[in-house]
Structures are given as C-alpha cells and as structure tokens.
Amino acid sequence: MSTAASERGMTKKDFQSDQEVRWCPGCGDYAILNAVQQVFPQLGIPRERFVIVSGIGCSSRFPYYMNTFGFHTIHGRAPAVATGIKLANPDLSVWIATGDGDALSIGGNHLIHALRRNIDIKILMFNNRIYGLTKGQYSPTSEQFKKTKSTPFGSLDRPFEPISLALGAGATFVARSVDVIGPHLREVLKRAAAHRGSAFIEIFQNCNIFNDGAFDTWVDRKVRDDRLLPLEHGEPLQYGKERKFGIVRGDCELDVVELDGDGDEKNLLRHDAKREDPAFAFELAHFGEDPTHPMPIGIFRDVEYPSFDGLVHRQLDEVRAAKGEPSIQKALSAGEIWQVS
Amino acid sequence: MSTAASERGMTKKDFQSDQEVRWCPGCGDYAILNAVQQVFPQLGIPRERFVIVSGIGCSSRFPYYMNTFGFHTIHGRAPAVATGIKLANPDLSVWIATGDGDALSIGGNHLIHALRRNIDIKILMFNNRIYGLTKGQYSPTSEQFKKTKSTPFGSLDRPFEPISLALGAGATFVARSVDVIGPHLREVLKRAAAHRGSAFIEIFQNCNIFNDGAFDTWVDRKVRDDRLLPLEHGEPLQYGKERKFGIVRGDCELDVVELDGDGDEKNLLRHDAKREDPAFAFELAHFGEDPTHPMPIGIFRDVEYPSFDGLVHRQLDEVRAAKGEPSIQKALSAGEIWQVS
Amino acid sequence: METDTQKMKRTRPAETVEHVTIRFAGDSGDGMQLTGNQFTSTAAAFGNDLATLPDFPAEIRAPAGTLPGVSGFQVQFAASDVSTPGDTPDVLVAMNPAALKVNLEDLKPGGVLIVNTNSFTPKDLKKAGYEESPLEDHSLDGYRLHPVELTRLTRAALEQTGLDTRTIDRCKNFFALGMMYWLYSRPLDNSLRWIEQKFAKQPALLEANSLALRAGYGYAEAAELFEVNYVVPPAKLDPGQYRNVSGNTALALGLVAAGQRSGLRLFLGSYPITPASDVLHELSGYKHFGVITFQAEDEIAAVGAALGASFAGNLGVTTTSGPGVALKTETIGLATMAELPLVICNIQRGGPSTGLPTKTEQADLFQALFGRNSEAPVPVLAAATPSDCFRMAYEACRIAVHAMTPVFLLSDGYLANGAEPWKIPEVDRYPPIEVSFRKEPEGFLPYLREPETLSRPWAVPGTSGLEHRIGGLEKEERSGNVSYDPGNHERMVRLRAEKIDRIAASIPDQEIEGDQEGDLLVVGWGSTYGAIHAAMAHRKRREGDRIGHAHLRYLHPLPRNLEDVLKRYRRILVPELNMGQLLWVLRARYLVDAIGLNKIQGRPFTENEIIAKIDEILEGDAS
Amino acid sequence: METDTQKMKRTRPAETVEHVTIRFAGDSGDGMQLTGNQFTSTAAAFGNDLATLPDFPAEIRAPAGTLPGVSGFQVQFAASDVSTPGDTPDVLVAMNPAALKVNLEDLKPGGVLIVNTNSFTPKDLKKAGYEESPLEDHSLDGYRLHPVELTRLTRAALEQTGLDTRTIDRCKNFFALGMMYWLYSRPLDNSLRWIEQKFAKQPALLEANSLALRAGYGYAEAAELFEVNYVVPPAKLDPGQYRNVSGNTALALGLVAAGQRSGLRLFLGSYPITPASDVLHELSGYKHFGVITFQAEDEIAAVGAALGASFAGNLGVTTTSGPGVALKTETIGLATMAELPLVICNIQRGGPSTGLPTKTEQADLFQALFGRNSEAPVPVLAAATPSDCFRMAYEACRIAVHAMTPVFLLSDGYLANGAEPWKIPEVDRYPPIEVSFRKEPEGFLPYLREPETLSRPWAVPGTSGLEHRIGGLEKEERSGNVSYDPGNHERMVRLRAEKIDRIAASIPDQEIEGDQEGDLLVVGWGSTYGAIHAAMAHRKRREGDRIGHAHLRYLHPLPRNLEDVLKRYRRILVPELNMGQLLWVLRARYLVDAIGLNKIQGRPFTENEIIAKIDEILEGDAS
Numbered sequence A, B: 001m002s003t004a005a006s007e008r009g010m011t012k013k014d015f016q017s018d019q020e021v022r023w024c025p026g027c028g029d030y031a032i033l034n035a036v037q038q039v040f041p042q043l044g045i046p047r048e049r050f051v052i053v054s055g056i057g058c059s060s061r062f063p064y065y066m067n068t069f070g071f072h073t074i075h076g077r078a079p080a081v082a083t084g085i086k087l088a089n090p091d092l093s094v095w096i097a098t099g100d101g102d103a104l105s106i107g108g109n110h111l112i113h114a115l116r117r118n119i120d121i122k123i124l125m126f127n128n129r130i131y132g133l134t135k136g137q138y139s140p141t142s143e144q145f146k147k148t149k150s151t152p153f154g155s156l157d158r159p160f161e162p163i164s165l166a167l168g169a170g171a172t173f174v175a176r177s178v179d180v181i182g183p184h185l186r187e188v189l190k191r192a193a194a195h196r197g198s199a200f201i202e203i204f205q206n207c208n209i210f211n212d213g214a215f216d217t218w219v220d221r222k223v224r225d226d227r228l229l230p231l232e233h234g235e236p237l238q239y240g241k242e243r244k245f246g247i248v249r250g251d252c253e254l255d256v257v258e259l260d261g262d263g264d265e266k267n268l269l270r271h272d273a274k275r276e277d278p279a280f281a282f283e284l285a286h287f288g289e290d291p292t293h294p295m296p297i298g299i300f301r302d303v304e305y306p307s308f309d310g311l312v313h314r315q316l317d318e319v320r321a322a323k324g325e326p327s328i329q330k331a332l333s334a335g336e337i338w339q340v341s
Numbered sequence C, D: 001m002e003t004d005t006q007k008m009k010r011t012r013p014a015e016t017v018e019h020v021t022i023r024f025a026g027d028s029g030d031g032m033q034l035t036g037n038q039f040t041s042t043a044a045a046f047g048n049d050l051a052t053l054p055d056f057p058a059e060i061r062a063p064a065g066t067l068p069g070v071s072g073f074q075v076q077f078a079a080s081d082v083s084t085p086g087d088t089p090d091v092l093v094a095m096n097p098a099a100l101k102v103n104l105e106d107l108k109p110g111g112v113l114i115v116n117t118n119s120f121t122p123k124d125l126k127k128a129g130y131e132e133s134p135l136e137d138h139s140l141d142g143y144r145l146h147p148v149e150l151t152r153l154t155r156a157a158l159e160q161t162g163l164d165t166r167t168i169d170r171c172k173n174f175f176a177l178g179m180m181y182w183l184y185s186r187p188l189d190n191s192l193r194w195i196e197q198k199f200a201k202q203p204a205l206l207e208a209n210s211l212a213l214r215a216g217y218g219y220a221e222a223a224e225l226f227e228v229n230y231v232v233p234p235a236k237l238d239p240g241q242y243r244n245v246s247g248n249t250a251l252a253l254g255l256v257a258a259g260q261r262s263g264l265r266l267f268l269g270s271y272p273i274t275p276a277s278d279v280l281h282e283l284s285g286y287k288h289f290g291v292i293t294f295q296a297e298d299e300i301a302a303v304g305a306a307l308g309a310s311f312a313g314n315l316g317v318t319t320t321s322g323p324g325v326a327l328k329t330e331t332i333g334l335a336t337m338a339e340l341p342l343v344i345c346n347i348q349r350g351g352p353s354t355g356l357p358t359k360t361e362q363a364d365l366f367q368a369l370f371g372r373n374s375e376a377p378v379p380v381l382a383a384a385t386p387s388d389c390f391r392m393a394y395e396a397c398r399i400a401v402h403a404m405t406p407v408f409l410l411s412d413g414y415l416a417n418g419a420e421p422w423k424i425p426e427v428d429r430y431p432p433i434e435v436s437f438r439k440e441p442e443g444f445l446p447y448l449r450e451p452e453t454l455s456r457p458w459a460v461p462g463t464s465g466l467e468h469r470i471g472g473l474e475k476e477e478r479s480g481n482v483s484y485d486p487g488n489h490e491r492m493v494r495l496r497a498e499k500i501d502r503i504a505a506s507i508p509d510q511e512i513e514g515d516q517e518g519d520l521l522v523v524g525w526g527s528t529y530g531a532i533h534a535a536m537a538h539r540k541r542r543e544g545d546r547i548g549h550a551h552l553r554y555l556h557p558l559p560r561n562l563e564d565v566l567k568r569y570r571r572i573l574v575p576e577l578n579m580g581q582l583l584w585v586l587r588a589r590y591l592v593d594a595i596g597l598n599k600i601q602g603r604p605f606t607e608n609e610i611i612a613k614i615d616e617i618l619e620g621d622a623s
C-alpha cells in the first residue's frame, strides 16, 4: 500500500494533479492555484481530507488541478453540494472555487444561505467581473454601463458589492485579496482555514482575455501601495507607500486624512474584525466604491459562532444520548400495534 | 362599455375582488390586505395599471383578493415575473406579495438581484417567521433552535435579518412595518409607492396557527410604545410612551439613553434615510436583534437612483434615435451579400 | 381484560356485514381527519382489513362553513381483503351543510346519513349555497337520514366540565365518533387510551373528550337512533404483529431501514412541499438513528446536498413532489454522470404547475423517465399501496447503492395520506444492502467498472491515496478524466444505459394476479393497485373470461419477463391517473396495441370504473 | 471592376471539380475560425453552395500546442447542391503537430495535406504526443504532403512592416488562406475588403494582414507548390440576393421578424450558455427594433421574466441549452396553465449534465416533449438547417401567439455555428402574425376560449375593465377562477391537450423528398437533414429501390398526414443523434416497427453512415 500523503511532510507538489492546467496564458487563476497549492501543505490537514467543490466557469476548473478529492458540479450549486459533503463528514476540509457569475449570479441564493448558516466551508470567489468561460458577457460585479458581448450598448444593472452582500447575509468571516499579491492571498487563505465556520473570500482576478486590467486602478504595481488599504485586526487603518495616509471617522462617514507624521496616527481608526456588530465591516466594504478612496483588502470580519455542521452533529449526539441505542425493529412497531393470530 | 375605474373616484371597494378571502380567521394577512386596499385608491394610479405578482404561500394568495391584474406564479419566482412585466410596460405599477419563505428561502436570489438592479417594483414581504401554507416548518427568519414540524429537536440555522440582507444587496428603499399597526403600514406603503426604484418592505405578520405571537415582544399593544423605535427621516431617534428614550452614538455602537427632559434630545442621533452610504441604515437594521434594544420600524433607507426599467427604455430610445427607423428587410441583408441571377 | 365499554349493555343483537365504508365530513376546523383516524385505528385493532382516503382542502383553514373549507375522511373496513377506501360510502357523517353539499352525491342510495342539525342555520345554509334546508325539502328522502342535534347534545353532556362553549364545541367530533362506535359495535377503549395520552397534560380536555365520546355512544344506544347495529368481523389476516401505516410513514421507515441495513448514514436533503413534507417531518424524528435531515433553501439545494452527502459516503435521499422534481432535474443529470447513489422520492400530486396540490395524480412518470437533458437514464420504481412504500423505499436504496445511480421512487398523495393495516416486517429478513467503499489505492480508477453490474467504485473523501476528481463533463472510460473524444462519448452513453438495463437482473420477474393468460391483462402501476385489485375480486365473471392483473413496481428497467407476459393476453388495458404515460411506454417498447383508461380528477379510480372498462372491452370483443 | 488579384497572372490552366471539402486546423490562438469564415465568405460570394462545421474546444484557450487546444473549421463548397460540410476533407491545413494529430484520420486517402513545418519543433511534437516527427517517418506517405515553412515565410514577407514577431506570427493564417485562394482560383478582394474594414483603425495590422494574404497567394503561384489548381464553378442556385447565415443568426433574425410582423415587442429573457449565447448577443444589437434583451441572474429568472413580459403583452422568448431548460421546466409548466405565449429555444449540446458543451447532439427531444411535472403538453418544433432556423423561429412565434401557449424550438450546436448560403427571404411574404389583445370588458372571461383554436383571450394589464387574476392552480373552465372540482380538472387537462393537438390544423402536411412510397422511409428531424439529404442524393441506387425522406419540423403535434405517410413504406429508419427518441415517439404513436440509427459522438452524421445503414437494411430485406 502506498504511504498516505498525510504520513509524509507535504509540499506544493503533493497538491498538483496530473491534469494539464488549461486556462489562458496570463490568466489570474494560475496565481490563485499557486497560492492554494502553497498553503494547503501548511495547514496540517492530511491531503485526503481536502475536498474542493466548484460550479461551472473558468475558475470552476480549479478542482481538476488539485490533487485532492474534487467535485466539479453544475453552475451555481457548489455551496449546496459542499454543504452535503461537510454535513456528511465534518472531518473534511471543504473548499469552494467559484466565479463572480457562478457565486453571485445563478448561485447567489446558495451562497447567502451557506453564509447565514455558518457552515464550515471556505468559499474562494474569483472575481474577474466578467463571464469568462462563456466568452465575455457582463456579470453581477461588472461596472454599470459596461460594453460586453451581451450589452453592446452598455449594461444597465448596478453591480453587487460582494463583501457587503456577504455581510448582509450574516457571514462570520469575510475577506478580500488579490490574485497577484501572493503573500497577502496566502495569509488570508490561512486565516480562513483557521476560522471555524463559513469563510467568504473575494479574490480580485484578472481575466486577460475578456476583461483585462479590471483591477489595475488598485492593484497595478505602480499604484498598488497608494490605492490599497490593507486591513489588519487591531492595527490603525493606514496605507500608502510611506504609510502617509490614514482613515478617521468623519461626521457621518469615514474620511481619508494625510498624516503629518507628528504622531497623529493615534487618531486613526483601528481595524476591528472581531466586532460582533457587522456595521463597521459593512462601512469598510463600501468604502472602496468611492474612486477617491483606497480599496480595503484583508479580513473585514472574523467572529466566532458555532458552525452549522458542528451543531448538526452535536444534536445527533444529544438525541442519541437521550433516546439510547436505536432499533429499527422497535421503530417499526411504534405507536398502536396489534396481534393477529 | 363600462366606465373605467380610473375615471371615477376610487375607494377601497374598487380594489376588492369577488373572491372569498381564504386565510385562517385571525391571520395577520387580513390586516395587510386591508391596508393595501385602503392605500391603492389614494395613489392616483388608474386601477387597471396595478399588477400584483406573488409566488406561493399563504401570503401569495394576495392577488386573488385584489381587483387588479394579478399573477399568482410559482414558489419564489415573483420577482422574476414582475421584472418582465415592468420591463415590458413601465407604466404599470407592479407590486409583489410574498412570504419569508417565498422571498428569502427559495426566492432569495431573485430578490437580491431585483434589489441590486433597482427595478421599480414594490416588494411586500409578509414575515411570519414560518412556512404557513405547508403547515409549519421553520423559515429563514425563524429564530435559531425553534421547534417546528421539520425540527422537532430545534432548528440549527441562524436566521437572516431581512433588512440587512436587502441593504447588503444594494436596495434603495428599505422599510419595516407591522400588520396590525394600520396607520404606520399605510404610510410606509405610500412612501414605497412614491419611491422610483425597488422598494423592499418587511411586514411583521402574525400567523396565529403556526407561529402565534411571534412578534408580541415588540408589537403587543401593551409594550408596543416602549419596544418599537419609529424611524422618521430628519427626526431624532426617540421612542417610548412618553418619548423618554433615545439613541445616541456610543463608542463604537449605537446606545440607548434615557432622557431627563432637560433638552438632551438634541444629543440624539437624527435619522437619515437619504444617506447615500448604506452603513447607517445597516447599523439600525441590526439594532433590534439585541433584546435590550427597541425594534426600529419605518423607512431605513430611501435614496434616489435611476431605475432599471427607466434605463432600459432610455437605452431603447437612444439607440433608436441613433440608428433611425429600423427595417427588418435591411437587417436581413446586413453584412456580405451577393446576387445570384 | 374487560373494559368499560364492553360492559355497556347492548339491548339488541348486532347484524353481521362483510364490509362498510364510512365518510366523515365537516369543516376544516371540525377535526374530521382525527375522527377518521380514530375510527380507523379502532377498526384495525379489532382485526379488520381496511383502507383510508383523507381529503383536505388546499387552504390551511378556509373560511368556516364554506364549500372549499370542507375536509373529509373515508375509510372502508371489512371482514375480508380490502384494497380501496370504497367507491361509495355506506354512511356519511356531515357536520355542516357544506359538508353535506360536497359529499352527498357520493353516498350510496339508501345509505345512512347523519347530520348535525344544529349547524343547519340559515347563515350556514347560505354559505353552502342551499336556498332551502335539504332537511326539509325532501331532497334527502332517498337516504336513511338521522338528524342529530350534535352541538346541543355535546354541550349538554359537557355542561358540568365548566369549559367555555368554544372548547366544548370542539369535542363534538368525539360525540359523533361515539355514535359510530355504537353503530358498528366497537369498544371505546382504544380511543379513550389515545385521549388519555394526547391530553395527559390537559386534564380538562382529557375529561371533556372522553365524556363526549361516551355520551355519543350512550346517546346512540339510548335514543334507539338506528334500527340495528352491525358487526364487521375481523378479517382473516396473516398472523403477526400489525400496525396501521400511511404511505409517507412507511416510506420514511423504509429509508431508515435501508440506512440501518446498509450501515450508511441516511442523509435527507429536502424542501417542504405538499404532499411530501410529512416524510421530512418523520425523518427529522430519527436523529438517534444518526439520520441527518437538512431542510434546504430550495429543492436545488436539497438535492445538491444529498448528492454531496453521497459523494462523502452517506446514503443521500431527497423527497419532494412534481414541481420540486422540476427544479432537481439538472442535479439528477449530474448524478447520472457522477454515478453516485441518490434516491429521489416524488410524492406526486395533481398538476400541471401548482395544480391541485392536495389531490392525487400519477402524471409524473414521464418526468421521471424522460425529464432530463440528453441521455440520462435513471431507474424508476413505484409503490403500489401505503405499506408497499416501505418495501419500495428499501428497494430504491438498494438499487442506488448497488448500481451507483440515482433512483426515482414514485408515490402519490393517495398513498402518502391513505393508511392500511401493515404486518410489521422483520427487517432482518430483508436482504442486507452491501456497501463496500473502495479503500485500496492500488489499481484504483474512479470509473473502472465492476464487470457484472457495471457500477464504479465508491471512493469517499478521507480515504488516503484515492484522491480524485469527478464532475458533469463527459468522462473518459475507466480513468474518469474529462474527455471530449467522440468515440469515448458514445461508449460512455451506452455504458451508462447498459448499467441501468442490467438492474433488471436483480429485480423480481413480473407476477400476475388472476389468470396467467387469456383475454385481457390489466397493467397498472402505483396507487391504482387497490382499485384494480378490488375490481378483479368483485367483478362478476362472465363465462370463460380470463383476466390477469400485472402491477408494475419497476418501471425502468422493466422486468425481463414482461414482454412474454404481455404476449399471453389478447388485449391489454392500462388504467392510469394520467393521460396514458405507462401506456405510451408499453406501446413504444413492445408495439402492443394497449389501450388506456385515464382519469385525471385528483382522485383515485373507483373499482366500478375499472370494472366498467373491463366489461366494455370484453363485451366489445364478444360482439 | 477588375481587381488586383484577378490581374495576377496564372501560369497554368485550372482543373474543374464539382465539390471540395477543406479543413483548417490549428491552435485555438491560430485564428482558424476566422480563416475558415473568410474562405467560406469568398466561396459564397463566388456563387458556390456550401456548408460549414466549426469545431472548437470547451476551454477558452487551452495551452498552446496541446491536443485539447486544437480548433478546426471545415467547409464544403460545390458547384451543386450541398447539404453537409463533407464527410472527409479533400484538403487539410494543419498549423501545428497537435492539429495534424487530431485531424489526420479524417483526411481522405491521397488528400492534400499542408503543414506548417516551422511548428514541428521537438517541443511541439512532444506536446502533441509524437515520439518522432511524422514529417520524417513516412507515416504521411499516403497523402499529398506539402510542407510549408509558414512561420518563416510570413515573417519574411512582413519584415519591412516593423511589427514585432508575435504580431507578425499572428498573420500566418492569412498566408495560409492566400495559398488556398490560389489553389482554388479565388480572388483575394473579398478578404482584402474585410481586412480593410476590420482594421480600419489599425493601419499597421491592415497592411500586415493584407501583405500576408497576398504573400501566401504569390508563394503558391511562384513556388509551384501544387501540381494543379482547381475551379469549383458556381452552383445553380435560385436567382436572388444571398448571404451566409449561421443557425444562431438566422434564429435571432426569425425572432426579430416575428416581432415586427406581429407588432409585438420582442422580449428576450436569457442567461448565457454555450451554444445559445450568440442568440442573446445578436438580439442585444436590435434595440432600435425595440427589442428588449434581459440577461437575467439565472435561467429561472430568464424564463420568468419572459413569461411576465408576455403577460404584459410582449412576445416573450427565452434561449438556452439543455441544462438551462432543466431549470426552466417549472416555469414552462406555469405557462401551460397561464396559457400565455412563450417561445423557448433550446440550442442543444452534448450531454448528459454539463457533457460536451461545445459539441452537437439532439438528445433533448424527450425533455421538450415530456420533461415537466404532470400533463403539460407543449408544441415542439425543430429547425433542419442553419437558414431554416429563421423560418422555424418565426413559426414558433406564430404558434405561441396563435394558440396562447409556450412553444419549444429545438436547434443544436451544429446548426447554431454552421453556416450556409441563404436566399434572403422577403419578410412581407411571410404570413403576418395576427394579434388581437382583448379590449372589450363586456362578456370578458379570462378562460373563455376561441371556438376554433381553443385559445383564450390575451388581456394585458393596463386595459381598463379587464382586471383579472391568473396563476398556477387549476382554473375553472371559462372564469379562470381557482377550482378544485374533480370534473373541471379533467375537462381542463383535456382542453389544454386538445388545444395543442388542434395546432396540427395550421401546420403544413408532411412532405417527402424522393420516392413517395416504397421500401424505406428515412424519417429525420433537426440538423440531420443535411446528412440524410446528401445520402439520398449520393447513394448509388440499386435496381428498383424506392426510398423517401421525411424530415419532421413539427414534432408535437405531428403533421396530420404522418400516419398515412408512414404506412406507404415497408420499412422506417429513424437516424438520430441520440439513443432513439423520435423513434420511440413513432413506435408508441403509430405502432410501427421503425428502427433507429443512433450516433452520440458530439458530431453530425456523415452521409456515408446514413448510406451504409440504408444499404444494410435493404440488403437484409433482399437476402
């Protein structure tokens, strides 16, 4: 018998499957795959306990490239299937790879219900603000008035802000990261893995074929430092190449201030991802929509709450303890019975 | 030819259909029906322009009892059908009657998409925190650990907070009212009608058969004044039989204070439903979850934004203006053509 | 043990009859379902064979006194084999004018009619659409009418309880039940025991209902209301332990039993829908068996979760009705590709669309057989009687695991809510459901098939060395990798079909009741069993008639001997509660010129409808 | 006007041939679809008849040089009637080793094989799974191999443009196209014009591509690469104005035309899915026609919105493929109950489940006919050729409005992406689609039926005095109120079925190509038309054979004369790209012992497959 992967020290290679990776050259999905393959061996979970579930889309090809258990299901339904897997066996580490269309368009309902239940699955949403696999229609995260294959005169839907939607659904762990900022992405993945409950991670992902440069205003190397606001629990909301800018609470909203270096950092708001009330996280979620603001990345919210799968299995145990060893034959004879002789 | 309803002064009676109302005696749905039948004649809209769309549930029987156009569709899909109706004819006043199961369980996705698009339909969600028509299973708004037909040992899902979900989806008009507080409900309905865009109204509705008294801690006549916090745009957040309590912004959250009458009302927060940033409305949405807090009712958010149906028809007009009178024969001959003789 | 009621003296001897059909009818609030169930339970305990038909409105509680608010419960109990709730009631109990109006046309001419005269007020008469009181206009002359002041008598009997009138009035169904017990010489103790248990914590109600029951019995006796009373002797049932069981309860138990016998955890993903919800309710009570019940956000999530659970090594099941199946078809297609066990129970109801949600129909056979995109064959089973739901649920699970495939199990509203005495099976006697999860990494290929059944290995997450990926794209033979190869696709489509066809090897040959060859074969499926069986039993044979009845429990694949069976008869009749769906299958498959008897009224066949059609065919042939 | 290229002198006379099949194959990034389309357009403009078959991978852009990354485009063009893209190419252009590997087996023995030798590097050979270069191991000896240094030659030709190598390399498809134009004696001007338009704003690319095209042509001429060149004379097509059209484009145009001719606003509710998305794309460009295209959040919302739009008086349409239909069935059931017009276009693809999304199949017929809960009959139409999609889309709209019903229109991936020359129809000649919205309140009942068609009035919101409610619960005859009455239910089920059956009165009788009676009738439907037609035309007749071809465009209801037609032949053959779905219908309906020819490989029949089967049957009969 071959040695279980769990018995050896694992590396990235252990998580590479034998299938050729088939995304367009230059696609942001490669970087995400790389990050996940780097993080998984570090989680202390035997390889055979990982299950990756996906729907349909370029991003949803993800499971094929991971040498773990995987289920490439149907469009939008990964959270439903993942819920069944996790409930059936809570020892498994269940991850979802999904796209902005898969998760937020056809799959929006399953997503918000998984988040409200707080079932312990990790949802990686590859947001490229476009339908990649079907070759370039707008998605629920595409900016309004975008010209795409299906909207030659411009789309008219207002987009979702995914972090806000997740918070509105009651998500206990909500984060945002970027395909090409490996260290940040890996850190967020590790924290998501450590969270016991649903984790929703929006990952900015470049689709260089149908929506190239969608996130350049924030993540391009040249502007990145000044345009991204990294959130660190307990740390002041400060950013910029020289950390010259910060966030303070204005009259009714959050404001950006330039720091003069005179110790005025202490007036800055401190990030608090552990706050039970999701209002602060929600405020930050919308913050990046204003083009004059930096885009927050990192963990918006990370609060503890009993996970759904944990509750389900606790209830099974409790009822069993109360009712004792079951007998099917007794169950059949429950209620009024009589004897014919 | 009979005189069009629109040509006469209309009354409640004009909106009563000839079908016998078939809810359980004592059901909160009666009060809501009554309120709608009172408000519709006051809106200045000819009767034939009203369309009421519903899904399936006790609440979804609503259209049968209204003497307007009506479509009792299938479970959860009312927003989809209503979207088609409104796009097809934006002159219609389109309303949805739905339940907590219909809107938030099976229909959750259509709901959040309708709200994000800001299509001009009015969604009345009868929240009785139970599945009525199917005789008493828990719903996505039922409190956790509730014992119901399908959860004899207690439900394990965390409920949605519907106002938060709507705000997370980007809704432009979000309100809450109560079946049995007629004046409040009628006022909210009128304001929803006046809003140009999607309106989401959660209505606390008592199901006296399967979930009797679900809202009693807030709406029972005896406690109502002290347990509900009415939101009025521009007014201080003040409540109580003698308006003795108010809301102030605490260190990081909203706090309840008792007023000593010494003019300290001016320290109270003022409600602002018109704020572009939804964060404040979101904060209030969660406020009622704490049992020591009063439950806010009224309009949480009411901001102007171009409606989806308006944008769709403007785009049609613009393209028509740019391209001129269309000819199908010309369209057929577009591209490369050649002559065979 | 001699009971209270047995001590009540009887003044006249009882007349013996073979079978009786009673219908209780009243307002939704009148407790008719309860009354019917109590009568049923007493009759069953006495040893009668029986069958029931509850019939309730789509509204939770339509306005009191109206026609749509009428709720009914019919039971046939007999000294011999019973397979239907009876075509036409011998006795109708009508609690109000609306109940009379709705039900009178079904009552047998000369039948016993008991009405609560107190409810025949002008207001209630009007609600029921009567211009004049039928009690006075001689329109009921053709029946043995027994007007009873039920409300007043109940109030009088319970006066001393001190309860309020509304509560007292709610007890009048027990008064009526007591009268029926007298009429059919039944002891009260069974119902008294039930009342004791039910109202253990509400002593006032316990007393009130017991009193009402006794009062009704006593009143019938004392008032000499009926000319005679009757005895329906016990039926000669197989010896053993019996209980009453409805189709939904039996179905739930069958699933639990399959979970136990396979050693798999039963996982139900479901979303409430009439008439399937009760299966969810039942199963949610079996947590001590390790059963997980997941009430999902919709049907798509319900079946998705069930499939996910199967992937992870549970026995994934989903329960619903036709409109719910509509939403599940995409996932069922995925399950055929993933080749994982999955049991889909469709408790059919009247359609199309929302249709008649509380009524019965068997029109979702096409949907089960053909309702998916592309070639996605799925085995389809159907239960024939309420208790048969147990066996067929077990069978569905067995086949799902055995062949690694989704399986449809069809029941319907009539089976779901109807009840019959059931000889409690010894589960140990059922064949165990053998499951072997793949463990060995050596030589593992996710789509390498077992040569006999063609099923693929079940390799559950958590098993070291078996990491693999499945999904909805076409798979390469054996390896299961994604493949767009044309030849591979054709092979896989044919393999999946062949795998299902081979299930025929593990199912019983089709049996025939009645003549094994001859003039006419009646081919049925599902809940029409009772009516066809009764028709066969009760039809007056004409000289030389040779008629058989084949009732299909396996609709795909069909039993291997079915073609032979069909050939043995000159004519084939297929009665169905649809427009001819099995008919279509038999015609296409065997090119037999079968004819249909179709009824789409939201209710079961009566035995007379079947008899009439048989006679028509045979007479046509003769003439 | 004498063009540039016509002036290029030709040194040798061209040989005339009747028909030629060319396949262009290369990496997804090599622009093969574009090249094929250009060749097609030039051939069409010249007056050839033709048919095309694009074939692309499921991935957007699989890794360069790999087998799954190969993209192909086949075109048959001819001097006479053409109905398929050709069974086996006469010419194969292979841009890299992977393209050669995937496509070689289809090339006709002795066929012309052009390969880009520059791409036969060890690395690319390895990616394609070649151990040794096929250019050197004599494995290509059976073909007329023309190794061309395409990359080097293109680079040389474009050297002076100053563009970077990557951009230059992208032009090599035009070099290859130029060579093909020389080989088949075609002028360059059609493609030059296209390049001019396409790159109007990128003059550097305009120049580069034009240069490459000319260079390829010049090279073929100068290098005396081919022994001869050919002329395929124009086909004798009906006089008129022609264009090339793909099925999806024709379908979109048919819908727009129906909107125009009915005076209704066309409302498309859709959700992208391969291979249907292009219909959404096309229609979204018709806003000046008042067409609303709504890209919904999913298929359920898409069809729901379309139905809502129909309720409000638009012509509601939804487009999708099989997995999308799966999600729409519940709403289609509602539409049958609501009796509103709704057109559901299913551009079928390979299944089951996600299956083979970019490949063709016609296995969703059962789903269209039977894939709903309960009895919910829906008319089903199918287009036979790309241009036929126009007519059938128009027909689907006509029937939907005429009978107030949802209608299925089936197309498939082959029709959707394949193209053929199309004589542009005069839309005015099409029968107008008559719509009369109900206006008059007097006597209005929502379910009062038009006596002939049984259709109900279309009473749109906004019409004073017609306020009414519809829904998915069973309706009372005429009034449309909710009704649970058993007899009413049966009447309504039968009425809805009868309404659909009566549509047969408004559709043409089934026509037969070939012999009108005799030995064998080949019954087809959908995209198999081309292959069957070609087989009928090209099969060598044996003495006395009498064979007909009936191609069904109306699958439900079936044409009224179909039974008669079937009876006129001894044998019936039903070729289908599924496991025998129409076959099943014909057997069940007419009890004919029809036999199937079934192929499920994600690609169309070749004409030889049909011919072989016909011969087999007739020989079997003879022997």
Ligand SMILES: Cc1ncc(C[n+]2csc(CCOP(=O)(O)OP(=O)(O)O)c2C)c(N)n1
Residues within 6 Å of the ligand: A056, A057, A058, A059, A060, A075, A098, A099, A100, A101, A102, A103, A126, A128, A130, A131, A132, A133, A134, A139, D271, D272, D273, D274, D299, D323, D324, D327, D354
């Ligand atoms: C039921 C169904 N509807 C539609 C599709 C077609 N489809 C496949 S992926 C996709 C959207 C992909 O977008 P996204 O989820 O953003 O993933 P990406 O390709 O951008 O990574 C669509 C519409 C499908 N496969 N199944």
Ligand SMILES: Cc1ncc(C[n+]2csc(CCOP(=O)(O)OP(=O)(O)O)c2C)c(N)n1
Residues within 6 Å of the ligand: B056, B057, B058, B059, B060, B074, B075, B098, B099, B100, B101, B102, B103, B126, B128, B130, B131, B132, B133, B134, B139, C271, C272, C273, C274, C299, C323, C324, C327, C354
């Ligand atoms: C597809 C489908 N699934 C399930 C049902 C059954 N069903 C009807 S109403 C309902 C839930 C009703 O709850 P809610 O929306 O809260 O309405 P209420 O009756 O409480 O007003 C369900 C599960 C259905 N009709 N259709």
Ligand code: SF4
Residues within 6 Å of the ligand: A022, A023, A024, A026, A027, A028, A029, A058, A059, A128, A132, A133, A206, A207, A208, A209, A210, D060, D061
């Ligand atoms: S289409 Fe876009 S998202 Fe899809 S693989 Fe290509 S680059 Fe990536």
Ligand code: SF4
Residues within 6 Å of the ligand: B022, B023, B024, B026, B027, B028, B029, B058, B059, B128, B132, B133, B206, B207, B208, B209, B210, C060, C061
């Ligand atoms: S079940 Fe509840 S919600 Fe439904 S009608 Fe009765 S009281 Fe109202």
Ligand SMILES: [Mg+2]
Residues within 6 Å of the ligand: A057, A099, A100, A101, A126, A127, A128, A129, A130, A131, A132, A139
């Ligand atoms: Mg995307």
Ligand SMILES: [Mg+2]
Residues within 6 Å of the ligand: B057, B099, B100, B101, B126, B127, B128, B129, B130, B131, B132, B139
């Ligand atoms: Mg509810």
